[in-house]
Every structure is written in structure tokens, then in C-alpha cells.
Amino acid sequence: xxxxxxxxxxxxxxxxxxxxxxxxxxxxxxxxxxxxxxxxxxxxxxxxxxxxxxxxxxxxxxxxxxxxxxxxxxxxxxxxxxxxxxxxxxxxxxxxxxxxxxxxxxxxxxxxxxxxxxxxxxxxxxxxxxxxxxxxxxxxxxxxxxxxxxxxxxxxxxxxxxxxxxxxxxxxxxxxxxxxxxxxxxxxxxxxxxxxxxxxxxxxxxxxxxxxxxxxxxxxxxxxxxxxxxxxxxxxxxxxxxxxxxxxxxxxxxxxxxxxxxxxxxxxxxxxxxxxxxxxxxxxxxxxxxxxxxxxxxxxxxxxxxxxxxxxxxxxxxxxxxxxxxxxxxxxxxxxxxxxxxxxxxxxxxxxxxxxxxxxxxxx
Amino acid sequence: xxxxxxxxxxxxxxxxxxxxxxxxxxxxxxxxxxxxxxxxxxxxxxxxxxxxxxxxxxxxxxxxxxxxxxxxxxxxxxxxxxxxxxxxxxxxxxxxxxxxxxxxxxxxxxxxxxxxxxxxxxxxxxxxxxxxxxxxxxxxxxxxxxxxxxxxxxxxxxxxxxxxxxxxxxxxxxxxxxxxxxxxxxxxxxxxxxxxxxxxxxxxxxxxxxxxxxxxxxxxxxxxxxxxxxxxxxxxxxxxxxxxxxxxxxxxxxxxxxxxxxxxxxxxxxxxxxxxxxxxxxxxxxxxxxxxxxxxxxxxxxxxxxxxxxxxxxxxxxxxxxxxxxxxxxxxxxxxxxxxxxxxxxxxxxxxxxxxxxxxxxxx
Numbered sequence: 001x002x003x004x005x006x007x008x009x010x011x012x013x014x015x016x017x018x019x020x021x022x023x024x025x026x027x028x029x030x031x032x033x034x035x036x037x038x039x040x041x042x043x044x045x046x047x048x049x050x051x052x053x054x055x056x057x058x059x060x061x062x063x064x065x066x067x068x069x070x071x072x073x074x075x076x077x078x079x080x081x082x083x084x085x086x087x088x089x090x091x092x093x094x095x096x097x098x099x100x101x102x103x104x105x106x107x108x109x110x111x112x113x114x115x116x117x118x119x120x121x122x123x124x125x126x127x128x129x130x131x132x133x134x135x136x137x138x139x140x141x142x143x144x145x146x147x148x149x150x151x152x153x154x155x156x157x158x159x160x161x162x163x164x165x166x167x168x169x170x171x172x173x174x175x176x177x178x179x180x181x182x183x184x185x186x187x188x189x190x191x192x193x194x195x196x197x198x199x200x201x202x203x204x205x206x207x208x209x210x211x212x213x214x215x216x217x218x219x220x221x222x223x224x225x226x227x228x229x230x231x232x233x234x235x236x237x238x239x240x241x242x243x244x245x246x247x248x249x250x251x252x253x254x255x256x257x258x259x260x261x262x263x264x265x266x267x268x269x270x271x272x273x274x275x276x277x278x279x280x281x282x283x284x285x286x287x288x289x290x291x292x293x294x295x296x297x298x299x300x301x302x303x304x305x306x307x308x309x310x311x312x313x314x315x316x317x318x319x320x321x322x323x324x325x326x327x328x329x330x331x332x333x334x335x336x337x338x339x340x341x342x343x344x345x346x347x348x349x350x351x352x353x354x355x356x357x358x359x360x361x362x363x364x
Numbered sequence: 365x366x367x368x369x370x371x372x373x374x375x376x377x378x379x380x381x382x383x384x385x386x387x388x389x390x391x392x393x394x395x396x397x398x399x400x401x402x403x404x405x406x407x408x409x410x411x412x413x414x415x416x417x418x419x420x421x422x423x424x425x426x427x428x429x430x431x432x433x434x435x436x437x438x439x440x441x442x443x444x445x446x447x448x449x450x451x452x453x454x455x456x457x458x459x460x461x462x463x464x465x466x467x468x469x470x471x472x473x474x475x476x477x478x479x480x481x482x483x484x485x486x487x488x489x490x491x492x493x494x495x496x497x498x499x500x501x502x503x504x505x506x507x508x509x510x511x512x513x514x515x516x517x518x519x520x521x522x523x524x525x526x527x528x529x530x531x532x533x534x535x536x537x538x539x540x541x542x543x544x545x546x547x548x549x550x551x552x553x554x555x556x557x558x559x560x561x562x563x564x565x566x567x568x569x570x571x572x573x574x575x576x577x578x579x580x581x582x583x584x585x586x587x588x589x590x591x592x593x594x595x596x597x598x599x600x601x602x603x604x605x606x607x608x609x610x611x612x613x614x615x616x617x618x619x620x621x622x623x624x625x626x627x628x629x630x631x632x633x634x635x636x637x638x639x640x641x642x643x644x645x646x647x648x649x650x651x652x653x654x655x656x657x658x659x660x661x662x663x664x665x666x667x668x669x670x671x672x673x674x675x676x677x678x679x680x681x682x683x684x685x686x687x688x689x690x691x692x693x694x695x696x697x698x699x700x701x702x703x704x705x706x707x708x709x710x711x712x713x714x715x716x717x718x719x720x721x722x723x724x725x726x727x728x
Contacts, residue, residue: 206608244570
């Protein structure tokens with residue numbers, strides 16, 4: 001068998017998955033636990049899959065220290081569906097949700113609530129800073145009339161994140177953690193509802209993980225589409241209808257890998273180190289620059305520019321020749337972006353920096 | 365490497381996939397087209413995935429002879445989501461949809477429309493026949509005030525199907541073809557909207573294929589959740605948000621396999637033969653019986669009972685020992701069921717019949 005070429009994949013998602021996970025999945029692909037079948041072919045009501053689902057939930061609880069006050073579910077599809085589900089589950093006609101617009105996804109979530117006829121308030125809009133700033137303080141008295149506070153914890157597109165999360169007594173905090181769940185320690189008890197599309201730190205696209213405080217399932221609401229109803233979904237333990245079984249299997253392997261790596265604190269330390277290496281190099285280069293304010297920089301998505309933006313296209317072409325893929329920024333933001341999720345080894349960041357040094361030498 | 369045991373998987377879905385497809389997928393699992401990456405890890409906006417998506421659409425068009433009057437999309441999640449989407453996309457306040465309740469799924473689709481506040485009419489209810497009958501004639505004049513006619517073309521749970529489909533001039537026919545799309549020749553032009561959860565004849569669970577007549581995308585509607593809006597979904601060619609990329613890849617391989625097998629007519633002939641073998645054996649056995657009327661029997665899901673129903677539990681235990689898995693009926697229907705989708709080779713049916721003969725000998 002020929003050697004697989006050594007590519008470092010900086011795609012924002014679907015993204016690199018841990019090598020060890022992919023190797024186990026390949027090994028078990030045709031014949032799961034000597035069943036003669038692939039997991040992909042097994043009933044979602046059978047023992048094998050139930051075991052996978054139970055273990056995945058248990059390991060996620062362990063990793064994030066999730067108490068029994070919270071339910072966990074695995075949803076089909078991406079995080080965008082929840083932009084619709086959230087107001088429909090948590091708001092009645094004259095109630096409102098409060099949104100921090102720190103990036104494209106938060107803005108879409110807010111616009112969806114408005115489109116569906118719900119009241120919203122914008123507590124912060126990052127547009128003026130071109131999304132390079134994240135608010136660290138806010139006035140809690142603004143929130144008293146709202147049913148929830150909504151944030152995107154990490155902004156995949158602009159490469160910014162909340163270092164500390166807004167809080168208000170008695171108002172549930174809802175967080176889209178698609179691009180940073182499992183990358184850093186959080187206190188789940190600070191949140192009412194957390195959701196995360198899998199295709200960054202968790203598994204294949206087409207899967208979203210949800211963690212909800214049980215009492216929020218009892219919010220009164222109008223009739224809504226059955227699969228957007230959190231009560232239906234959580235109470236049926238992800239099995240109201242056929243779930244994306246294979247994607248849940250991969251997510252389960254990723255959770256096991258996270259535990260083997262030493263858990264979230266260990267992964268967070270590695271993530272901090274990878275990001276710091278890259279940001280420090282960029283800041284000191286005099287050739288590249290990172291637009292996001294230092295106290296708001298994401299450890300998952302390192303957004304950067306070349307001082308001479310005209311060189312960015314060539315930069316990316318050369319990077320590809322060096323097996324560094326997925327570096328162009330999001331089409332809404334332009335520039336460059338290195339997504340360095342849990343699965344990206346430090347060698348990947350080192351290779352990128354070495355390439356950047358050479359590119360700078362050759363183009364200064 | 366040890367030999368994989370030779371299991372025949374009669375699960376109703378997730379179900380057996382073609383062996384050749386699974387072997388290609390395993391071979392390419394870690395390293396797609398020498399990219400150094402798995403497809404699972406690749407951007408949905410990159411060339412590799414776009415190529416997979418384009419080919420999957422093209423091959424599906426070829427297989428079902430789908431004209432340019434129709435759009436194709438790959439949705440995340442299962443068919444149930446569409447029970448909500450359909451009335452929201454096609455009905456306004458005083459408009460109604462007409463439903464044939466030939467099984468559990470059609471009933472759920474109708475109930476969902478009602479729950480969401482839409483008007484519906486039941487044109488047929490199979491409850492009285494315990495869903496063993498399918499209507500072959502109906503009065504077209506009943507339909508004049510409806511915006512659509514809704515059917516489930518094949519009933520996975522009860523093992524029945526429409527041999528010919530209801531038609532009414534100018535009223536679009538909507539069909540949930542989850543358990544028989546690709547199993548028999550259909551004329552797509554007879555339908556307004558076809559949808560099918562993948563986990564029977566198409567691919568992994570967590571994916572639904574949709575085929576819509578373009579003019580139906582222009583139906584006026586109220587604002588609805590963005591991912592339930594067919595116009596958004598179809599116009600963005602399955603890429604409004606991150607699709608379930610890996611599942612689409614597997615579906616694409618299955619479409620290629622269907623073409624290699626000789627196309628739908630060839631597959632249909634094999635399916636007819638497999639089903640006929642099994643039904644004939646059951647009908648003549650004097651030990652087993654098939655409850656569905658002969659002119660309504662599914663070729664995909666062969667539902668049967670033992671004349672002595674008390675023996676059914678032992679039957680299934682013995683079957684498992686003989687590597688025949690997934691034979692218990694759906695929890696709503698009981699009894700036994702052999703799901704024999706495209707991927708089930710005739711040897712699987714022959715093995716099942718041989719087992720049934722021996723079981724009968726030993727228990728008569």
C-alpha cells in the first residue's frame with residue numbers, strides 16, 4: 001500500500017478528525033464487533049447502536065462534567081436549524097430574546113427569530129468593529145424583560161470568541177458553541193441551552209449536539225414542527241425518529257479520544273499553545289497581521305491577513321503545494337484563516353509557521 | 365485478517381448497503397483520491413465535494429429519468445421533518461391537503477399538518493383493514509379543492525404499497541418514497557414532490573433525498589423556518605448550510621452501483637423475483653402467513669406471521685443463530701418482517717427460505 005501524503009487540513013469545517021479515530025473507524029467499517037455488519041447498516045433500535053448512543057452521552061457528560069439537571073441529545077443536520085427552533089421553543093407572542101451579534105451566525109440566528117414573528121433585542125452589534133471586538137462587560141439591568149440571552153461563543157468566520165460569557169441571574173444563556181465545544185473548559189451550569197454542529201471538534205457534518213437544562217423543556221409554546229420541538233427530541237433520547245447513526249458513532253469515538261488525550265483541560269492547554277505560537281508569530285512578523293483584538297482572539301480559528309493583501313492569493317497557492325490546505329478565509333470575510341481544532345496536532349501549526357517564514361523571506 | 369461472518373441483514377432501516385459500495389468506501393476512507401484526507405474531513409465548498417454532489421445528482425437523474433422540470437436536493441435528517449415542511453410550503457390558511465392514510469407514516473404526516481393548524485382531508489383510512497389493503501380506485505372529483513394529494517408509496521411497517529398511484533389533473537401528488545425509491549420504475553412526471561429518507565435503498569441514516577417540480581417552489585407561503593423552506597433548500601443546491609457530506613458521498617456510490625447493476629428496471633426485476641419467491645413460499649407453507657392483500661404487497665418489506673404466533677419469538681432467536689438478523693416486525697405492528705431492499709442479494713432470501721423450511725419441519 002502506498003504512503004498517504006502528509007496533509008495538514010486547516011478547513012473550518014467539515015474539518016480534520018483525529019487520526020486515531022479515523023483509523024479505528026476504518027478498521028471497524030465493514031464489520032463492527034464481529035457482527036458481520038457495518039454500524040451504518042444496523043438498526044437504530046438494536047443493542048449495538050443503543051450501546052454507542054449511551055456511551056457517547058456518558059462520555060460527553062464526563063468530558064464537560066454535565067450534571068443530571070441537563071439532558072443531552074444528538075440532532076440531525078447543522079446548527080442553523082436551531083436558529084429557528086430556539087425562538088419557537090422559548091418564546092411566546094409578547095416575549096423576547098436578547099442577541100449579541102458578534103458575527104454572521106449570531107446575526108442569522110437573530111434574523112430568523114425576527115422573520116418568524118418573534119421579538120428580539122440586539123444587545124451588541126459587532127458590525128462597526130468589523131467583528132474584531134467582543135464585549136466583556138454589559139449592563140445586566142438591560143436584560144430583565146428577556147426570556148433568554150443568545151450568544152455565539154466562538155465566531156468561526158471572524159476568528160473571535162467570548163473569553164468570559166455574559167450572565168444574568170434567572171435568564172438562561174443560550175450558546176451556539178459549534179466551533180469551540182470541547183476545545184476549552186466551560187461550566188455547563190452557566191448555560192440554559194448549548195448546541196454545536198459536529199463538523200469542527202465532534203465529528204462528521206449532519207449532526208448537532210444539544211445540552212439543555214431540564215426545566216427549559218417545560219417552557220410553554222405554541223405547536224411547532226415536531227422535530228424542532230426540544231421536548232420531543234430530548235425526552236425521546238435522540239430516538240424520536242431515525243438518527244444519523246454513523247455520525248453519532250464517529251462522535252462517540254471522538255469523545256473517547258478526548259478522554260484518552262487527558263480531557264478538556266489538557267486539550268485546552270494544547271489549543272492555547274498552538275494558537276499562541278501562531279498569533280505570536282503573526283504579530284511579530286511585520287508581514288502578516290491578525291485583525292481581531294487580543295482579548296477576543298479565538299484559539300480555534302486564527303484569522304490573518306498579509307500586510308500586502310494582493311499576495312494572499314499566491315500565499316494560498318503556495319500553501320497548497322506544501323500540503324497545507326483549507327487556508328482561505330470564509331467567503332464573507334476574505335483573507336486567510338487557519339482552523340486549528342482539537343484534531344490539529346502542534347506539528348500542523350509548526351509546519352504552517354515554517355511555511356509562512358519561507359513565504360515571507362521569498363516575498364519581502 | 366479473519367473472515368467476516370456471512371450475515372444477512374433484514375433490518376428495515378438503517379439497512380444493508382451494497383457490499384461493493386462498502387468496500388469502495390472503506391478503501392477510500394482515509395485518503396480520498398490521494399488527497400491525504402477523508403471525504404468526511406473535506407470542506408463542503410471544495411472541488412472534491414462539489415464533484416461528488418454534482419455526480420450524485422446527475423446519476424440520480426439518469427436512474428429515474430428526471431427531467432429539467434425538476435430540482436433535486438439532499439436534506440439532512442430523516443423524512444419526518446418533511447411531514448412539517450410539506451403543509452408549511454404548500455398550504456395557506458384556508459387551503460387543504462388530502463391524505464391517504466395507508467400506514468403509520470402517512471398518519472403521522474397528516475397529524476403533523478393538523479397540529480400546525482392546516483386543513484386536511486382523509487381520502488382513505490386503512491385502519492379498518494389493519495393496513496392490509498391499498499385503494500386502487502378513487503373519485504377524482506373529491507380532490508378539486510385540495511392543494512396536494514399525499515401518499516406513502518410503500519409502507520415499511522405494514523409491508524404494503526401502491527401498485528398504481530392516485531392521480532388528479534392539476535393537483536400535485538406528494539409521495540413519501542422512503543422505503544421504495546430506486547426499487548421500481550416510476551414516472552417522476554406523475555409527481556409534484558418526492559422525498560425519501562436514505563436509510564433503506566440510498567445510504568446512511570440522517571439524509572433525505574428530495575425531487576420537486578420547479579413550479580411548486582413558487583407556491584406562496586407564510587414565513588417558515590429557513591431549513592424547512594424548500595425554495596431556500598433547492599435554490600441553494602443543497603448548500604444553504606453544511607450538508608451531511610459523508611452520507612451524500614455514500615449515496616453517490618449507491619447510485620453508481622445501481623447503474624452498474626443495470627438501472628432501475630433491472631433492479632425492479634430482481635426485487636420482484638426475490639419478493640415472489642418469499643411470498644409464494646409463505647402462502648404455500650401452511651405454517652406461515654402474509655397478511656397483506658396480494659395486490660398490495662410490498663416487494664421491499666415482506667411482513668409475515670407464524671400461524672402459531674407464540675412461536676414467533678423462538679423463530680427469531682433461531683434465525684439469529686443462523687445469522688439472519690433484523691427479522692422482528694416493527695414495534696407498532698408485531699409479527700415478523702424481512703426487509704429485502706436493493707442491496708439484499710437473492711442468496712439472502714434463499715437462505716431465509718431454507719431456514720424457514722427447517723424451522724417449520726422442527727416445529728410442526
